[in-house]
Amino acid sequence: MMTKPATGTTKRQAPLKIDPATDELISQAAHFLGMTKKDFVAEAVQTYLEQKREEIRHGMVESMKILDGSLTSSVAMLTGLTPARIDELGGVGDWEE
Numbered sequence: 692m693m694t695k696p697a698t699g700t701t702k703r704q705a706p707l708k709i710d711p712a713t714d715e716l717i718s719q720a721a722h723f724l725g726m727t728k729k730d731f732v733a734e735a736v737q738t739y740l741e742q743k744r745e746e747i748r749h750g751m752v753e754s755m756k757i758l759d760g761s762l763t764s765s766v767a768m769l770t771g772l773t774p775a776r777i778d779e780l781g782g783v784g785d786w787e788e
Contacts, residue, residue: 707732 709717721731740747758764762783763774770777777783 717728717731721728724731726734754768757768762785763777766772766777766783767774772780
């Protein structure tokens, strides 16, 4: 079941760009389930997220462990470099610099 955004504002619909083979699978599944493609995709995404909830939570926790509020941690997260390697390359300074 889809929920509305918590902010109370309505977001505009964004087109979903998928390959033709996937679009055909969605079309067929929606047809045989008697639902629209939009409803099928929404329900499929909700189901997928429920199945992957623990994996997503783990990824979020790992990201938060890396980010400590410093510019170095942000650069490390974005680049995949370790903080030590960033320092070896000259560092990044502070947010204020």
